[in-house]
Amino acid sequence: MSPTIQERPDLDQIPVAKRPATSPPPRPQTWILKVIMATTGSIFILFLLFHLAGNLKVYLPDDPQGHFNEYAHWLRTLLNPLVPGSTFLWAFRAVMVLALCLHVYSGLTLWIRAHRLRGRHARKVHSTKHHLTGRTMLWSGLIILSFIIFHLLDLTIGRAVESKEFSTKATYTLHDGTVVTDAYSNLIHSFERAPVAIFYVVVMIVIAFHLSHGIWSIINDFGGTAHRTRMVFLFLADLIALIVVIGNASIPLAVLAGGLTL
Numbered sequence: 001m002s003p004t005i006q007e008r009p010d011l012d013q014i015p016v017a018k019r020p021a022t023s024p025p026p027r028p029q030t031w032i033l034k035v036i037m038a039t040t041g042s043i044f045i046l047f048l049l050f051h052l053a054g055n056l057k058v059y060l061p062d063d064p065q066g067h068f069n070e071y072a073h074w075l076r077t078l079l080n081p082l083v084p085g086s087t088f089l090w091a092f093r094a095v096m097v098l099a100l101c102l103h104v105y106s107g108l109t110l111w112i113r114a115h116r117l118r119g120r121h122a123r124k125v126h127s128t129k130h131h132l133t134g135r136t137m138l139w140s141g142l143i144i145l146s147f148i149i150f151h152l153l154d155l156t157i158g159r160a161v162e163s164k165e166f167s168t169k170a171t172y173t174l175h176d177g178t179v180v181t182d183a184y185s186n187l188i189h190s191f192e193r194a195p196v197a198i199f200y201v202v203v204m205i206v207i208a209f210h211l212s213h214g215i216w217s218i219i220n221d222f223g224g225t226a227h228r229t230r231m232v233f234l235f236l237a238d239l240i241a242l243i244v245v246i247g248n249a250s251i252p253l254a255v256l257a258g259g260l261t262l
């Protein structure tokens, strides 16, 4: 049996600050991983709100196809002629891929560490919403990652879904005569497939839970401890999650219901 502190007078001689730690802190340190999670998470929240604003152009009453395709084209040619062609879009994609890799790596590392520390003495599950979403962050994160891969294959790269009437090579001519990708008709054709539309809706709900808990964690990690601040941010977390889920999920549902057509 190892001696207790009382049986080891030598330990008393060493100042607390100089006592050897039982094990060195893990690398990268947990606080660094948490800052990475909070920073990359904030980037994704901004992206989701921006992406939602673009997606909602499908509801513009007058020529939604034109507006939506114009917006998709604007995105590809942003900052022209300052930077040539789609340079901005590719730079933006590079930042998103880097942020995604860092987010997934930090999230997995934190999850593994928490599980090791908790060991066999895990606390009983609390039934509050935040404990439930907190415990499912890894799984909701993995579902979202699979969704992003499908989504890119579906609407950006198009390989998973090429067919006679649905091809990412389909083009559309804007009012000024520029020929662009017909992102709008790709979207409509994609959501006309009921399983795909339902998959999108389910994933949007998963994203809402992930977002709501993620924003709550960001507030904690950036030190938001005052009661009032927490209440305001908790409300904002749920509000943003709700806006993203309702705004995005309404689109596949509207196509399925026949409210959005070509």
Ligand code: HEM
Pocket: 051, 055, 072, 073, 075, 093, 144, 148, 151, 152, 155, 156, 181, 183, 187, 200, 207, 248, 249, 251, 252
């Ligand atoms: C129902 C909801 C959604 C709809 C209707 C939708 C629609 C689209 C469309 C049409 C494109 C292709 C645009 C183009 O070709 O220019 C696109 C690209 C993309 N979407 Fe979504 N999206 C939805 C939800 C999401 C969500 C929840 C995420 C993230 C978790 C996401 C991430 C992306 C990304 C990363 C791209 C690629 C941007 C690029 O690099 O060009 N989307 N989306």
